[in-house]
Amino acid sequence: MAHQVRAVVARGKGAPVSLETIIVPDPGPGEALVKIQACGVCHTDLHYREGGINDDFPFLLGHEAAGVVESVGEGVTGVAPGDFVILNWRAVCGQCRACLRGRPWYCFSTHNAKQKMTLTDGTELSPALGIGAFAEKTLVAAGQCTKVDPAASAAAAGLLGCGVMAGLGAAINTGNVGRGDSVAVIGCGGVGAAAVVGSNLAGAAKIIAVDIDDAKLDTARKLGATHTVNSRNTDPVEAIRELTGGFGADVVVEAVGRPETYQQAFYARDLAGTVVLVGVPTPEMKLELPLLDVFGRGGSLKSSWYGDCLPSRDFPMLIDLYLQGRLDLDAFVTETIALDDVEKAFERMHGGDVLRSVVVL
Numbered sequence: 001m002a003h004q005v006r007a008v009v010a011r012g013k014g015a016p017v018s019l020e021t022i023i024v025p026d027p028g029p030g031e032a033l034v035k036i037q038a039c040g041v042c043h044t045d046l047h048y049r050e051g052g053i054n055d056d057f058p059f060l061l062g063h064e065a066a067g068v069v070e071s072v073g074e075g076v077t078g079v080a081p082g083d084f085v086i087l088n089w090r091a092v093c094g095q096c097r098a099c100l101r102g103r104p105w106y107c108f109s110t111h112n113a114k115q116k117m118t119l120t121d122g123t124e125l126s127p128a129l130g131i132g133a134f135a136e137k138t139l140v141a142a143g144q145c146t147k148v149d150p151a152a153s154a155a156a157a158g159l160l161g162c163g164v165m166a167g168l169g170a171a172i173n174t175g176n177v178g179r180g181d182s183v184a185v186i187g188c189g190g191v192g193a194a195a196v197v198g199s200n201l202a203g204a205a206k207i208i209a210v211d212i213d214d215a216k217l218d219t220a221r222k223l224g225a226t227h228t229v230n231s232r233n234t235d236p237v238e239a240i241r242e243l244t245g246g247f248g249a250d251v252v253v254e255a256v257g258r259p260e261t262y263q264q265a266f267y268a269r270d271l272a273g274t275v276v277l278v279g280v281p282t283p284e285m286k287l288e289l290p291l292l293d294v295f296g297r298g299g300s301l302k303s304s305w306y307g308d309c310l311p312s313r314d315f316p317m318l319i320d321l322y323l324q325g326r327l328d329l330d331a332f333v334t335e336t337i338a339l340d341d342v343e344k345a346f347e348r349m350h351g352g353d354v355l356r357s358v359v360v361l
C-alpha cells in the first residue's frame with residue numbers, strides 16, 4: 001500500500017518551493033517508513049532549490065529530521081515500528097574499503113532507499129541528501145534511522161541529523177579539540193555555532209568566534225565563545241593571533257566555505273596547528289597559497305564530511321548529553337514553523353537572527 005502525504009517540493013531552479021501531495025511506497029527490503037515529527041531548514045536545502053547541487057529536479061527537500069518509525073521492510077533488524085529516530089544521510093555500508101579498514105565514518109558507499117517517492121502523476125522525486133523530510137512521511141534505508149532516547153524534543157534532536165552534527169563533529173571528531181586547546185571558528189551560523197559548542201564540550205580553554213554579523217557573534221558568546229571578532233571591521237588573523245599570545249589557535253574551524261575565509265583559517269592557526277574545513281565551497285572556487293607556507297607551517301589541513309560522525313556512535317551519546325543538560329540543542333531552534341513556511345524560512349536565512357527554523361509536524 002502506498003501512502004499519500006503532504007510534502008515540500010522544489011520543482012525548478014530558483015523557483016519557490018510548493019506544498020504538494022506525494023506518493024510514498026511501503027518499505028521494501030532494507031527500508032523504513034518514518035513519520036516525520038520535525039525537520040530543520042538547512043542552507044543545503046536552499047542550495048538544492050537553487051540548482052547548486054545538481055539538476056535532478058523535482059527535489060523533495062528537508063534532511064535534518066527526527067520522527068517515529070512507522071513500518072519496516074523485509075530483513076530490517078536495527079529498528080522497529082515505534083522507535084524514535086534521527087535520520088542520517090550517511091548510512092554506512094560496512095563493506096567498502098573505508099568500512100573494512102575500521103573507518104566507517106568515511107564510508108564511500110552509503111545507503112539510501114531503493115524505491116522512489118513520486119508526485120501523484122508518477123514523476124520520480126529526488127530526496128535531498130537521500131532523505132526528503134519536509135513531508136509527513138518519508139522512505140529511507142533502515143540504516144539511515146538512528147534510534148535515540150524518545151525523551152528528547154524532536155525539533156532539537158532532528159538538528160543532529162545535519163548542521164549541528166557537522167559543527168560539533170568538525171570540532172570534536174575532525175579537529176580533535178582537547179582540554180586546554182585554543183580554537184577559532186570562522187563563520188558562526190548553525191554549523192559554526194555548533195563548532196563553538198563542541199569546542200566548549202571538549203574542554204577548549206579559549207574559543208574565538210569570528211563572523212561578519214554581530215547578532216551571530218552574540219549568540220556564539222551565549223553558546224560558549226570566550227572572545228568574538230567581527231571580521232567586517234577587524235583583521236581576523238591578527239585578532240586571533242593577538243588573543244593567543246601572538247601565535248594563533250591550535251585548531252581553526254572554517255564554517256563558511258570560501259577561499260578567503262579558508263586563507264584566514266590557514267594563517268590564524270599556530271605552527272603545527274589544525275585547519276578544519278566544514279563549510280562547503282562551490283565548484284568555481286580556487287585556493288592559492290604559497291606551497292612553502294603549507295610546508296613551513298606544518299600541522300594538518302582537514303575537511304570534515306558530516307563532522308566525521310558515526311551516527312550509531314554519536315547521536316545517542318549527544319542526545320544523552322542533551323538530556324543531562326550538558327548540550328543545549330534547544331538553543332539552535334530559533335523558531336518552529338509549519339510545512340508551508342519553508343519558503344519564508346529561506347528568506348529569513350539571509351538575516352542575522354536565525355540559527356535554525358524547524359518545521360514541526
Ligand SMILES: NC(=O)c1ccc[n+]([C@@H]2O[C@H](COP(=O)([O-])OP(=O)(O)OC[C@H]3O[C@@H](n4cnc5c(N)ncnc54)[C@H](O)[C@@H]3O)[C@@H](O)[C@H]2O)c1
Pocket residue numbers: 042043044162163166186187188189190191192210211212213216231255256257261277278279280281304305306307349355
Ligand atoms: N561539511 C558538512 O558536512 C556540512 C554540513 C552542513 C552544512 N555545511 C556547510 O557549512 C556552511 C555553513 O552552514 P550554516 O548552515 O551554518 O550556514 P549559515 O548561513 O547559517 O551560516 C554562515 C555564517 O557565515 C557567516 N559569514 C559569511 N561570510 C563570512 C565571512 N566572509 N567571514 C566570516 N563569516 C562569514 C554568516 O554571517 C553566517 O553567520 C555552509 O557552507 C554549509 O553548506 C557543511
Ligand SMILES: [Zn+2]
Pocket residue numbers: 092093094095096097098099100104106107108109110
Ligand atoms: Zn562503507
Ligand SMILES: [Zn+2]
Pocket residue numbers: 042043044045063064162163
Ligand atoms: Zn544540512
